[in-house]
Amino acid sequence: MPATQDPDRLGVSRRLLTRLRDVLAGGGEPQARLDKIAQVIAEQMVVDVCSVYVMRAGEVLELFATHGLAAQAVHATRLRVGEGLVGDIAAHARPLGLADAWSHPGFAYRPETGEELYRSLMGVPVLRGSRVSGVVVVQTIEHRAWSAEDIEILETVSMIVAELLAAGEVVSSEETKPVDGIGLLPLRLEGMALNPGVAIGLAVPHQPMIRIGRLVAEDPAAEHARLKEALETLGRQLDQLENLGHGAFEDVRDVMGAYRMFAEDKGWIGRIGEAIDGGLTAAAAVQKVHDDMRLRMQQITDPYLRERLVDLEDLTNRLLTHLTGAEVRRELPQDAILVARVLGPTELLDYDRSRLRGLVMEEGSRTMHAVIIARALGIPVVARIKDVFDRIDAYDPVIVDGDHGQLFLRPSEDVVETFRQSVEARQQRQARYAALRDLPARTVDGVDVNLMMNAGLMLDLPHLEEHGADGIGLYRTELPFMARAALPDVAAQTGLYSRILDHAGSRPVVFRTLDVGSDKVLPYWQGGDEDNPAMGWRSIRITLDRPAILRQQLRALLRAAAGRRLSVMFPMVATVAEFRAARRNLEREIERERAEAGAHGRPPRLPEEIAVGTMLEVPSLLFQLPTLLKEVDFVSVGSNDLLQFLFACDRGNQRLEGRYDALSPPVLNALADLVKACRAAEVPLSVCGEMAGRPLEAMALLGLGVRALSMAPPGIGPVKAMVRSLDLSQFAPFLASLLDRPDGSLRSRLAAYAHDHGIALS
Numbered sequence: 001m002p003a004t005q006d007p008d009r010l011g012v013s014r015r016l017l018t019r020l021r022d023v024l025a026g027g028g029e030p031q032a033r034l035d036k037i038a039q040v041i042a043e044q045m046v047v048d049v050c051s052v053y054v055m056r057a058g059e060v061l062e063l064f065a066t067h068g069l070a071a072q073a074v075h076a077t078r079l080r081v082g083e084g085l086v087g088d089i090a091a092h093a094r095p096l097g098l099a100d101a102w103s104h105p106g107f108a109y110r111p112e113t114g115e116e117l118y119r120s121l122m123g124v125p126v127l128r129g130s131r132v133s134g135v136v137v138v139q140t141i142e143h144r145a146w147s148a149e150d151i152e153i154l155e156t157v158s159m160i161v162a163e164l165l166a167a168g169e170v171v172s173s174e175e176t177k178p179v180d181g182i183g184l185l186p187l188r189l190e191g192m193a194l195n196p197g198v199a200i201g202l203a204v205p206h207q208p209m210i211r212i213g214r215l216v217a218e219d220p221a222a223e224h225a226r227l228k229e230a231l232e233t234l235g236r237q238l239d240q241l242e243n244l245g246h247g248a249f250e251d252v253r254d255v256m257g258a259y260r261m262f263a264e265d266k267g268w269i270g271r272i273g274e275a276i277d278g279g280l281t282a283a284a285a286v287q288k289v290h291d292d293m294r295l296r297m298q299q300i301t302d303p304y305l306r307e308r309l310v311d312l313e314d315l316t317n318r319l320l321t322h323l324t325g326a327e328v329r330r331e332l333p334q335d336a337i338l339v340a341r342v343l344g345p346t347e348l349l350d351y352d353r354s355r356l357r358g359l360v361m362e363e364g365s366r367t368m369h370a371v372i373i374a375r376a377l378g379i380p381v382v383a384r385i386k387d388v389f390d391r392i393d394a395y396d397p398v399i400v401d402g403d404h405g406q407l408f409l410r411p412s413e414d415v416v417e418t419f420r421q422s423v424e425a426r427q428q429r430q431a432r433y434a435a436l437r438d439l440p441a442r443t444v445d446g447v448d449v450n451l452m453m454n455a456g457l458m459l460d461l462p463h464l465e466e467h468g469a470d471g472i473g474l475y476r477t478e479l480p481f482m483a484r485a486a487l488p489d490v491a492a493q494t495g496l497y498s499r500i501l502d503h504a505g506s507r508p509v510v511f512r513t514l515d516v517g518s519d520k521v522l523p524y525w526q527g528g529d530e531d532n533p534a535m536g537w538r539s540i541r542i543t544l545d546r547p548a549i550l551r552q553q554l555r556a557l558l559r560a561a562a563g564r565r566l567s568v569m570f571p572m573v574a575t576v577a578e579f580r581a582a583r584r585n586l587e588r589e590i591e592r593e594r595a596e597a598g599a600h601g602r603p604p605r606l607p608e609e610i611a612v613g614t615m616l617e618v619p620s621l622l623f624q625l626p627t628l629l630k631e632v633d634f635v636s637v638g639s640n641d642l643l644q645f646l647f648a649c650d651r652g653n654q655r656l657e658g659r660y661d662a663l664s665p666p667v668l669n670a671l672a673d674l675v676k677a678c679r680a681a682e683v684p685l686s687v688c689g690e691m692a693g694r695p696l697e698a699m700a701l702l703g704l705g706v707r708a709l710s711m712a713p714p715g716i717g718p719v720k721a722m723v724r725s726l727d728l729s730q731f732a733p734f735l736a737s738l739l740d741r742p743d744g745s746l747r748s749r750l751a752a753y754a755h756d757h758g759i760a761l762s
Contacts, residue, residue, distance in 0.1 A: 016044045016153065020160045030169040034065040037164070041138065041157055042067040045150075049118055049139035052126075052161060053079070053086055054171055059412050061086055061135060063113070064170065068139065070114040077110050081132075082418035084108025089123045090132045091418040093188045094404070095155060097122040097146030099755045101139070105425075120144040124151065126158045126165065132188070133165045134158075145755060147748035148658060189385045192364070193405035194371050196714065197380035198423050199358030200416060201335030203396040205389065206343060217281045227272060227282040230322040237318070283323040290316040315344070332356065337398050341389045343370040353377055358400035360407055362388050372457070382407055429762075433717025437468035441720045444727040449702060451720055452508075452710035454688055458496075461503045463713035468720075471507035473710025474636065474688045475500060477553065478516050487549070493556035501564055508567060510636065510710075511557055512615065513550060513582075515539045515571040535645075539572035544581055554589045558606060566607035569636055574618040576627050583612055583631070617641035622670060629681035636710070637674070639689030643667060661745035662691050663700055668746070669739055675705040686710055695722040695761045696750055702728060703735035721760040730757070 023036045034052055042050035049068030053061040056078075063069070063077040082091040088106050089096050101107050101121035109115070118139035126134035136158045164170060217223045268289065275285035332355040338348075341362045348359070348370045359374050364383030374381045380402030392398065392409060399408040399419050408415060441449040452473030453463055463469065477497075481488065488496070501509055516538065543550035557568055570582040590606060597604035613634035614621070619642065621628060629635075639662065644650065646667060647660040661667075671687075678685040686708035691697040693715030699722055701709065709719065734753060738746050754761050 016041065016157055019044065020157065024160065024164065030164065031065070033164060034161075034170065035067075037161060038065045038067040041136070041154075045138055045153065047138040048141050049115070049137070051137045051139075053090075053135040053137065054165060055081075055090070055133050056171060059414060061090055064134075066113075068118075070112060073110065073113040077113055079108065079110075080414050081412060082414035084110075085121060086123060086135050086137060087414070088418060089125055089135050089137075091415045093125045093127065093132050093406075095122070095124040095151045097151055099143045099145045099752070115139065117141055120146070122146045122150060122154060124154045124158050126162045133162060136161055143752075143755070145748045145752035147745070147751075148661070149745075150748075152658065187391075187409040189388060189391070189407040189409060191360075191382045191385035191388075191405050191407065193381075193402050194364060194366055194368075194383050195359075195375050195379060195381040195402050197358075197378070197400075197402045198419060198426070199335075199337060199380045199400040199402070200419060200423075201337045201357045201398065202333045203339050203360075203392045203394065203398045204332055204336045205392065205394055206338055206340035206347065217276060217279055217284075220276055220279070223276045223280075223282040223285070224273065226323060227276065227285070230282065230319055231269065233322050234319055283320055286316060286319050286323065317344075317347070333395065337400055339389060339392050339398075348373055358382075358398075358402070360385060360388055360392075360398070360400060362386065375457075430717065433467075433721065436717060436720050436724065437466075439720075439724070441470075441723045443702070443723055444725065445729045447702075447728050448707070449723050450686070450708040451716050451723075452510075452686070452688075452708065453713045453716060454710055455500075458499065458503075460713065461500065464504060464507060467713045467716040469507070469713065469716055472500075472504060472509040473686055473708065475509055475511045476515065477511055478514050481514065481516070490552050490556045490559075493553060494559045497557055497560035501560060508565065510567040510569060510613070510634075512569050512571050513540070514543055514553055516542065540570050540578060540582055541572065544578065547585055550582070551585050551589055554586050555592070558586075558589055558593060561607040561610075562605040564607055565609045565611070567611045567613070567634070569613040569615055569634070571615045571638070572617055572641070573614045574620050576621075576624050576631060579614050579628065579631060586610075586612060616674070617645065619645050619670075622674065625674070625677045626681075629677060629683045632683060634684040634686070635674075635678060637671070637685070637687040637689070639687055639691035642689075643691075646670065661747055662697055663747045663750060664745050665739055665741060665743065668700060668704060668735075671701070671706070672704045672739065679705065684708065693719065695719055696747070696754065698722060699726060699731070699754065699759065699761075700735060700746075700750060702726065703732045705732075718760075718762065722754075725758060725760045727757070 019040045020037060023033055023040060026033070038050045038052055042048070047068075049066065051066040051069055052064050054064040056062050059081040061079045061081065062075060063073055064075065066074060079087045081087050085096060085098070085101060085104060085106055085108070087108070098104055098121050100119055102119060118141055120140045120143055121137060122139075123135050123137040125132045126136060136154060138154065271289045272282075272285045275288050276282060278285075280288060332352050334355055335357050336351070336355050337358040337360060338351060338356060339360045340347075342364070343359070343361060356377075356379060359370075359379055359381045361370075361381070361383040362385060364371055364381070368383075371381055371383070380400050382400055382402055382405050385407055388407065396410055397416070399411055399416065401407070401419075408419075411419075441451045443449070450470045450473075451468075452471045453460070453467065453469040454474040454476070455461060455463075455472050456476035456478075464472070497511065537545075543553075554568070557566060568586070570579060573579045573582070590610075593606055594604045611633040613632050613636060614628070615638045616622070616635050617638035617640075643660070643662055649660050675685060685706060687701055687706050688710035691701060692709035693711030695718050698709055698711075698719045702723070711719065731753070735750075738749060743749075751761070753759075
């Protein structure tokens with residue numbers, strides 16, 4: 001049957017599941033049911049081929065059933081995990097959709113299948129628990145751009161296949177059962193990606209638990225002396241760790257500064273002394289005070305304060321090391337993957353960084369101090385993998401996929417080789433992007449595009465040169481606040497912002513004022529619990545209610561930019577009145593500086609030029625555009641929050657993930673109207689957020705008329721490659737013709753256009 005129809009996705013899914021349920025309920029031989037499943041999938045999804053590959057012993061995928069390929073290929077065609085596109089899907093345990101499978105470098109042709117007729121391919125893994133038990137593949141004769149909905153349907157169907165395979169009638173469960181301690185199949189564990197990159201190496205469990213031999217003190221005075229000596233030694237160690245260097249490592253020093261404040265807390269030290277006075281040894285007293293504090297802190301719901309429990313664990317272990325003479329460090333293999341339940345910042349720094357390749361944790365978040373340091377060191381991090389510490393043995397081979405938040409435990413050589421090839425392909429892509437670094441981001445028809453980068457820490461700044469960014473379109477000022485134990489004063493902020501401007505040189509930098517609240521919590525600033533913090537007391541709402549903090553930050557920005565250009569924007573503005581209130585605080589600080597300068601008989605230290613803009617994240621601002629555009633110097637769209645609020649869809653809710661698309665007509669029409677209004681008012685417009693850093697979404701933004709994008713640094717190369725292969729004079733009219741369609745998403749149509757016109761999307 002020709003694969004040219006565009007069936008209703010929801011209807012297809014329901015009909016498929018109904019028919020497949022009937023197939024399973026109908027009984028019969030497993031092979032016959034598997035054959036029928038392949039036939040039903042092909043008919044209902046309107047494809048030319050559906051094939052089911054089943055995992056056999058030795059990591060071999062065997063073609064067990066097909067509708068469309070040659071019948072003699074069944075049970076004859078076999079692919080190892082990692083071999084061909086089917087093997088790649090199994091190796092990475094994730095779906096793959098290609099409009100032209102033959103052009104993919106991983107395509108492996110099997111002549112016995114007769115598949116030379118078929119061009120497009122989509123496949124999904126069949127998962128049972130965390131193990132891959134097979135792969136379901138569909139193919140068409142014609143090129144077909146597979147949509148996210150297509151993949152979702154096939155993934156749903158694969159669950160039916162998984163149930164059939166789990167019964168053990170198709171392949172005996174004993175055949176594929178892992179030998180105890182040696183996984184024949186890679187165990188894939190999912191977590192949260194906290195720092196990108198891929199690392200291949202041997203697992204090293206982090207085991208900081210220290211046994212205390214003697215609990216009762218014989219001489220309290222001697223124990224006090226031992227504690228004093230241990231604290232002094234700890235202080236010298238922190239001095240060494242804090243002096244890691246300069247530049248990118250300033251963020252590490254900020255973390256260590258916060259950690260030092262914890263270590264020098266007089267209340268903590270005093271409670272240890274009281275425990276010694278009560279008859280405990282210094283080591284036992286440290287452990288007791290730690291246990292007491294740990295119990296109290298575990299009752300705290302605030303995520304930032306709970307993460308300080310990790311710092312307490314780290315500090316306790318370090319102090320106990322000095323008191324007991326224990327050695328918690330171990331020699332690392334050449335390629336070490338550190339595995340921990342949690343990890344403190346100094347514990348990470350204890351390890352040999354020349355051998356450390358990756359970090360895996362059961363807990364953790366982006367603001368965790370160890371994670372901030374890992375980012376500074378360029379170490380891939382995957383966290384929140386349940387029970388990972390108990391599932392990995394020392395020196396188990398592992399792969400950390402920091403791009404997708406995955407861990408592969410005891411992978412086979414084929415899987416390792418697949419990832420090595422993936423790393424090499426990544427390096428080749430990076431080399432291609434690096435070759436574009438000094439070339440202009442200019443379309444085929446001569447339209448220039450500004451590609452800026454987002455930043456938030458000093459360690460991000462080297463990416464300006466590395467990726468050839470035109471500037472910093474979004475500097476998140478809240479991240480340095482979150483790495484500190486106390487609010488930085490005006491002098492500290494001035495120094496930080498001045499160093500950022502120095503590093504950027506002639507490139508523009510746009511500072512966003514403090515954006516805290518919701519999921520970004522400061523340890524020294526408690527706002528109380530809220531039912532819906534993403535839409536609650538956060539961002540500009542906080543700083544307008546607490547203007548002293550906003551004014552101190554604006555004062556620091558003015559001083560740092562003295563004699564230079566200052567671009568500052570306010571986040572989460574919902575009304576023009578809010579913007580004007582925020583801007584008045586800036587004007588008061590300018591007046592303050594002029595008054596102080598006059599009183600001291602000196603010229604005011606102010607920027608040469610000041611541009612004041614707003615983030616457009618709250619949809620209400622779209623209904624005040626004429627008034628707003630008379631007030632602002634520029635507008636920057638925060639796509640992440642704007643989409644969340646446009647669709648009334650919590651972006652952290654996994655049940656809603658994928659339900660609404662940035663490339664849907666409502667979003668694109670809203671942005672198209674904004675572009676027209678900004679162009680008419682001659683107000684510069686940029687887009688930051690995830691939309692800007694994805695080539696397909698960025699292509700749509702350019703088609704709407706956006707000419708400035710700000711993104712995470714790794715996105716600059718892929719987006720520039722897209723820009724340099726795009727003819728906007730052809731694409732813009734095509735996009736405009738789609739905006740009135742009733743589709744839930746235009747993604748597949750835009751992807752097909754890019755494929756047909758040779759636009760680089762990867």
